[in-house]
Amino acid sequence: MTSPFFSRGLILLVGLCCLLPTTKTKYEKLYEDSSIDPFQCRKVALTVCNISITLFREMARLSANGNILFSPIRVIAAISMLSLGANGNLSKHILESLRFNKTGLPEAEIHKCFRYLLRPIHYSEEPSSLKSRSSVFIHQGLTSVDKFVKGVKDLYHSDIISINFTDSSRAKTQINNYVMEKSKGEIANMVKNMESDTFLAVVNYIIWNAKIFNNSGCRSVKMKDYHLGHGMTIKVPMIHTVGMNYLFRVEDLSSMVLSFTLLDVNITTYFILPDIGKMQKVEKSLTYPHFRRMRRQLSLSQMSDLDTPELSLSETHDLESVMSLLGITYVFNNDANSSVAMNDTVWKSFKVVSKAVLTMDEKGSRLGTNSCFKNDGSVDVTRVQFNRPFLIFIQDQTNDAPLFLGRVVNPKNYP
Incomplete structure (x- = not known):
């Protein structure tokens, strides 16, 4: 039996x-x-x-x-x-x-x-x-x-x-x-x-x-400092881009939010960078309606100078x-x-x-290559560095399924 x-x-x-x-x-x-x-x-x-x-x-x-x-x-x-x-x-x-x-x-x-x-x-x-x-x-x-x-x-x-x-x-x-x-x-x-x-x-x-790309063609990858907290700093590959990006501030989260475009897929990716010392406050107050409101802001873009780490x-x-x-x-x-x-x-x-x-890295970049324009001060450029812990949320736009959610403290699990 x-x-x-x-x-x-x-x-x-x-x-x-x-x-x-x-x-x-x-x-x-x-x-x-x-x-x-x-x-x-x-x-x-x-x-x-x-x-x-x-x-x-x-x-x-x-x-x-x-x-x-x-x-x-x-x-x-x-x-x-x-x-x-x-x-x-x-x-x-x-x-x-x-x-x-x-x-x-x-x-x-x-x-x-x-x-x-x-x-x-x-x-x-x-x-x-x-x-x-x-x-x-x-x-x-x-x-x-x-x-x-x-x-x-x-x-x-x-x-x-x-x-x-x-x-x-x-x-x-x-x-x-x-x-x-x-x-x-x-x-x-x-x-x-x-x-x-x-x-x-x-x-x-x-x-x-995942492959991230920037339509402006202004990008480079360089080893830069990433601040883990508690006085600890490591060197990581940072993607530097200058161009029009979906970058906006969410005041009730005390955070800057960046939305990435992923190559040939119908996915929305959010990087949420809390103000210094505000991570725990953001984590406690975060709700899904925050992301729904963020999605409505994706029609807005601005000229920005960004550093984002490659992820593994x-x-x-x-x-x-x-x-x-x-x-x-x-x-x-x-x-x-x-x-x-x-x-x-x-x-x-x-x-x-x-x-x-x-894993996320930059499509087509070369370490140390810099094709970015030099700003003469005539253009208002927002400078944001994701060089400290941030949150990440990835969602399928087709059916709204949440694919990834997390906190990035160490972008490549370096010892």
Whole structure:
């Protein structure tokens, strides 16, 4: 007799690396699905945006001085997917903790909206810099729950793969090799360890290398000082541009905001630079409506002289802790009568790892090249240097899905 699908342990591994979305034309092709209402799905995207700010504030409270980086759409989608394998009470608990009950949408429609929101980052025309995949590894002796399997495939764009978890070390190697192969070698050792009683693994990754460009052709890259705080300064590659940029001030955040244009993609990127000494105040007061108001200011541009660091960030989060921050504790309660990881059995193991990696550099620049014009004083140029900690928010303009949110303290994780 086979074991119930959710009777043993669960390991969820969400690998997030630098994202490269598709072009607008590709998006339009992907969204040709008459069963999905984009307007309704924007309610889900808005909810993800709002809760991601709440989650960020909690992360910032726990880590006052380090880098923070995560992909809200990937983290929230991973948690939402868990509700597919839960009973009614637990499924309701998870979705309510994610505030999806406030959308007014039935549970089935919420999951269908993730199909809409995730599709652009799962599928792209080849060849493409986009590499994204989600796979569920199920122990070959387990009986599958049809609702979960169908939902994983159809709604969350995941493959179902049978694997023998009896030898946990070998299973870990198989999963790591699988991820290495599918990611074209860009993700190594996805699984660091695996408990002997693990019977389910979900591996989810997305890779993107962003290229920033400036239409003025006035740009250069030089090694310059970056101030980490507490009197510490390091040298990092800084992109220097002079030209028309979307640069504006948000007074109630005591911050300058820069919006970058990313090559051939329909994405809005915000760099938020708090005034000196105001970072914690900004983090505590930040809300998603701030970003909605910022978006309305993107019709305004001004001549600016900018220094922004090249980025190469990598952050790993224990998603179990993330769920606890969101109030999803029932899943980890041994007294619960049902959960995604057990079915009237003793709790075994539950491990969740989320990795986010983001790289951004300047397209076509050469170290030390300087083609910028010399200002004779006749033009009012705003000088802004992102040479100290700042916040970053990246959003898909097509469906409003939040792709990245974080705090940049050390732009290249230098020691």
